[in-house]
Amino acid sequence: xxxxxVNYATGPDGALYVADFYRRFVxxxxxxxxxxxxxxxxxxxxxxxxxxxxxxxxALLKPADARPSxxxxxxxxxxxxxxxxxxxxxxxxxxxxxxxxxxxxxxxLKSEIANRKSQIPWARLHALWTLDGLQALDEQSLxxxxxxKQPRIRxxxxxxxxxxLARNVRGGSPRPPKFKLPKELSRLAKDSDxxxxxxxxxxxxxVPSPARLEILxxxxxxxxxxxxxxxxxxxxxxxxxxxxxxxxxxxxPRWLTAPTVAQNDFLEKVGQLVAARHSDSELAEAVARLRxxxxxx
Numbered sequence: 001x002x003x004x005x006v007n008y009a010t011g012p013d014g015a016l017y018v019a020d021f022y023r024r025f026v027x028x029x030x031x032x033x034x035x036x037x038x039x040x041x042x043x044x045x046x047x048x049x050x051x052x053x054x055x056x057x058x059a060l061l062k063p064a065d066a067r068p069s070x071x072x073x074x075x076x077x078x079x080x081x082x083x084x085x086x087x088x089x090x091x092x093x094x095x096x097x098x099x100x101x102x103x104x105x106x107x108x109l110k111s112e113i114a115n116r117k118s119q120i121p122w123a124r125l126h127a128l129w130t131l132d133g134l135q136a137l138d139e140q141s142l143x144x145x146x147x148x149k150q151p152r153i154r155x156x157x158x159x160x161x162x163x164x165l166a167r168n169v170r171g172g173s174p175r176p177p178k179f180k181l182p183k184e185l186s187r188l189a190k191d192s193d194x195x196x197x198x199x200x201x202x203x204x205x206x207v208p209s210p211a212r213l214e215i216l217x218x219x220x221x222x223x224x225x226x227x228x229x230x231x232x233x234x235x236x237x238x239x240x241x242x243x244x245x246x247x248x249x250x251x252x253p254r255w256l257t258a259p260t261v262a263q264n265d266f267l268e269k270v271g272q273l274v275a276a277r278h279s280d281s282e283l284a285e286a287v288a289r290l291r292x293x294x295x296x297x
Contacts, residue, residue: 002045011053012068012088020050070096079108082130083123094126098133106136113141121150128153132160139164139181146184151193158199161185165206182211189218197223201232213240217248224266234269241273242282246289256290 004021011017024044029037070092081093112127131137145157204215216233223229255263
């Protein structure tokens with residue numbers, strides 16, 4: 001009854017460490033009726049506390065791994081630790097790489113992302129985020145990650161594309177002569193993983209047009225039956241609700257004449273976004289388009 005765990009974490013040796021408050025009472029006196037407060041020894045155990053180390057029978061890791069000294073590890077060794085099976089080692093190695101800001105880590109991290117033979121996906125994941133933290137994430141590394149065989153790597157690469165696009169498109173800096181990222185993101189609209197598609201719908205707001213509309217239309221054609229995907233698409237439309245709706249109805253005319261419940265609900269919400277623009281020209285064009293559709297058999 002004294003066991004009151006308040007936190008837990010995986011240790012470098014692979015064991016689970018649990019911080020135990022270890023008090024007899026955890027209730028606050030304010031929540032006990034007045035006459036009873038003086039009868040309870042509230043501070044019993046106040047000088048105590050316990051750490052539990054939970055592990056399976058037998059050794060967890062090699063003895064060298066159980067006593068890490070990553071603060072003295074080289075940059076090469078830290079990059080290798082990004083593929084360690086224990087998350088504590090990966091997280092600590094990434095933190096130290098970011099704190100050191102050693103430029104020699106950048107080509108090593110890019111090489112890790114390009115290593116398609118690696119069977120350790122989290123090494124590539126940590127390498128991606130470490131490059132981003134070092135402000136050294138380039139388009140080539142993103143393109144490789146977007147084509148990764150692991151869907152979680154693709155998902156995170158899509159998310160990391162946001163900061164890259166913000167710097168290179170919205171930030172006013174000159175766009176590279178062969179800017180391939182928007183086209184690669186458009187290709188992902190056909191991805192088979194639901195989380196990749198949801199992330200893509202959210203990230204599309206950073207993609208410059210016309211690639212943005214291309215992505216959102218492709219996602220809408222596949223995913224408006226999913227309420228989360230539908231909401232993500234709507235959130236990324238911005239001020240292009242009418243161009244989006246016009247192109248969508250051109251490709252999917254049956255959404256007006258014989259829509260599903262989800263399609264009808266989605267069109268209604270897009271229409272609300274069009275109205276919220278208060279653009280006389282867009283509203284006139286939208287009304288004309290709807291009138292023309294209502295006259296069809």
